[in-house]
Amino acid sequence: xxxxxxxxxxxxxxxxxxxxxxxxxxxxxxxxxxxxxxxxxxxxxxxxxxxxxxxxxxxxxxxxxxxxxxxxxxxxxxxxxxxxxxxxxxxxxxxxxxxxxxxxxxxxxxxxxxxxxxxxxxxxxxxxxxxxxxxxxxxxxxxxxxxxxxxxxxxxxxxxxxxxxxxxxxxxxxxxxxxxxxxxxxxxxxxxxxxxxxxxxxxxxxxxxxxxxxxxxxxxxxxxxxxxxxxxxxxxxxxxxxxxxxxxxxxxxxxxxxxxxxxxxxxxxxxxxxxxxxxxxxxxxxxxxxxxxxxxxxxxxxxxxxxxxxxxxxxxxxxxxxxxxxxxxxxxxxxxxxxxxxxxxxxxxxxxxxxxxxxxxxxxxxxxxxxxxxxxxxxxxxxxxxxxxxxx
Numbered sequence: 001x002x003x004x005x006x007x008x009x010x011x012x013x014x015x016x017x018x019x020x021x022x023x024x025x026x027x028x029x030x031x032x033x034x035x036x037x038x039x040x041x042x043x044x045x046x047x048x049x050x051x052x053x054x055x056x057x058x059x060x061x062x063x064x065x066x067x068x069x070x071x072x073x074x075x076x077x078x079x080x081x082x083x084x085x086x087x088x089x090x091x092x093x094x095x096x097x098x099x100x101x102x103x104x105x106x107x108x109x110x111x112x113x114x115x116x117x118x119x120x121x122x123x124x125x126x127x128x129x130x131x132x133x134x135x136x137x138x139x140x141x142x143x144x145x146x147x148x149x150x151x152x153x154x155x156x157x158x159x160x161x162x163x164x165x166x167x168x169x170x171x172x173x174x175x176x177x178x179x180x181x182x183x184x185x186x187x188x189x190x191x192x193x194x195x196x197x198x199x200x201x202x203x204x205x206x207x208x209x210x211x212x213x214x215x216x217x218x219x220x221x222x223x224x225x226x227x228x229x230x231x232x233x234x235x236x237x238x239x240x241x242x243x244x245x246x247x248x249x250x251x252x253x254x255x256x257x258x259x260x261x262x263x264x265x266x267x268x269x270x271x272x273x274x275x276x277x278x279x280x281x282x283x284x285x286x287x288x289x290x291x292x293x294x295x296x297x298x299x300x301x302x303x304x305x306x307x308x309x310x311x312x313x314x315x316x317x318x319x320x321x322x323x324x325x326x327x328x329x330x331x332x333x334x335x336x337x338x339x340x341x342x343x344x345x346x347x348x349x350x351x352x353x354x355x356x357x358x359x360x361x362x363x364x365x366x367x368x369x370x371x372x373x374x375x376x377x378x379x380x381x382x383x384x385x386x387x388x389x390x391x392x
Contacts, residue, residue, distance in 0.1 A: 005380065006082055007036045008107075010075045010098045011090035012067050014042045015049035018264070019198065020296040021114060024142075024165050025090045028112070029054060031369035032088075032376065039082060041074045041097075043067060064093065072097050079105040086110060086380055092117025095132035108379050111136040115293025115314060118149040130154070138379040140372070142294040143315025149291070161375050164318060166368035167299045167360060170271065178275030185260060187276075190224040191216075191345050194277035194306070196270065196297045197229045199242040203292075204285035204311065206242070206249040211334040212283065214253050216341060223258060225281070228273055230264040274304035279344045282310035282320075283337060295319035298326060303360035305353030309340045325359035 009029055013021040026049060032038045033051040040046065040054055043062035050056060057078060059070040071094065079087065079101035089098035089111045102109035111133050118133070120126075133139060134154045140161050141147035147160045182188050193216075197203055205227060216223040231243060243261075250259050265273070274280070280301035284292050292314035299319050301308050308326035310316050311333075320326035327340040 005036045005086070006084040007032050007038050007376070008075065008078055008082065008084040008087045008098075008101060008105075009038060009040045009042075009090065010071060010087065010094040010101065011040065011042050012062065012064065012071070012093060013090050014040070014046045016045040017043055017062055020165065021091065024112075024296075026050065027166060027365055027368060028088075028090060028372060031372050034369070035373060036376075039078055039084070041071050041078060068093070068097070072100075075101040076104050079107070083107075086376065088112070088376075089132075089136075092129050092133050095129055095136065099132045099135055108137045108382070109135070110138045110140065110376065110379050112140045112142070113146055113150055113293075114142050115146045115149065115291040118146065118153055119289055119291050121289040137382070138375065140375060143318040145291070145315035145318070146293045162318075163368065163371045163375060164363060165294055165296050165299070166365035167296065167303045167363050169360060169364055170274075170304045170357070177272040178277075181269070181272040181276035185226070187224055187226075187260075189222060191220060191222045192277045193223060193225045193279055193281045193341065194273055194301075195225060195227045195229070195281050195283075196273070196300070199229055199231050199246070200290070201242055201245075202284055202287040202290045202314075203229075203242075204283040206245040207285055208281065208283040208337075209246060209249040209255055209259060210253050212337050212341075213255050213258060215334070215338045217255070217258050219342065221258075224260060225255075225258060226260045226262060226273065226277065228262050228265050228270055271304065274301055274306050277306055278348060279341055280306050280308040280326075281341065282308055282316060284311045284313035284316060284331070286313060286331065292316055299360055299363045302326070302356040303363075305356045307344045307348070307352060307356060309337065309344050311337065319363075321359045325356040 011025045014025045015022050030051045033054050038054045040056045044058050047056035057074050059067050075097045083105050084107050086108045087098045087102040089095045092113050095111045098109050139150050139155050139159055140163050147162050150160050151157050295316035298308040302325040308320050310320050311331045312328040313331050322328045329336045329340050
């Protein structure tokens, strides 16, 4: 292969949309641009957030339905014009578009899957999108659990590769930022439990407030749960009632003084929160038609030296190295969760912070880029008949 190999990326999950999948899509495009000629059919405003030299054909809307309609025209058009050697869908949502574009260009097709795009129960999705995922030449799963789900849904195991998402590694001593964060919230003497992520039922925050937080507060009233996240305005799965469920759980359990719902916060403030918290809690619960594909926030917490206590649900076991940067608890065992949180807060130390940061090294973004480029290379090299697509 040469640097002239053309790759077409079809992705709704890119900045300026906000979220873990969007950061992942941005990093994937950046890695591809290091070696290949990359075109992107993406959401409005994406060009300002992607690597220099990437040609972006932006759709007029980031909302799922209008994006799919317009991208369904743009992707085949670009495939016919530029004749890419590989077409990539960054999620199952754009898999059918990538398959059509690849067929028109005589190209290979790679689809990235994250969990929800395999288990969603919408009948139209299952009828149209899952077959496109199954037909891809390569399916990249974000965890071993997501890979298992892909195989269960008919993707040949030989076509599935696991590449874990990455994280930025915190390099500076951020202790002062953590102190400032606690002071700003009036939590200087609190035991701060941090939960991060979009509001989704699978995150288990309402259940945590009702079944775990009161037990922690009864033993030490200094416990405070700080939640950073908000409703996912552009998410495929809409769960506008989750915030209300959390507030109802707060009211039922009388935990008003022990929960702070901060909403979405910029990355700089999130870094301060990681630095200022005593433990990161990830109380996932099983939800029909949804799944935690990986658990990127646990890796981000580790990069800031913060221990995670999590229920062992979905793909979180790939993100939390039990005993190295966190504690995994059997799903739904709230007494065990309470004890694990108490143990984590009492055992906090400089050595434990260093162990968390060391564990996060395995998920650094350069590692993600190298693994994805290797997968892309092997997918291209596996072209039918050994045809060399380089320079097309």
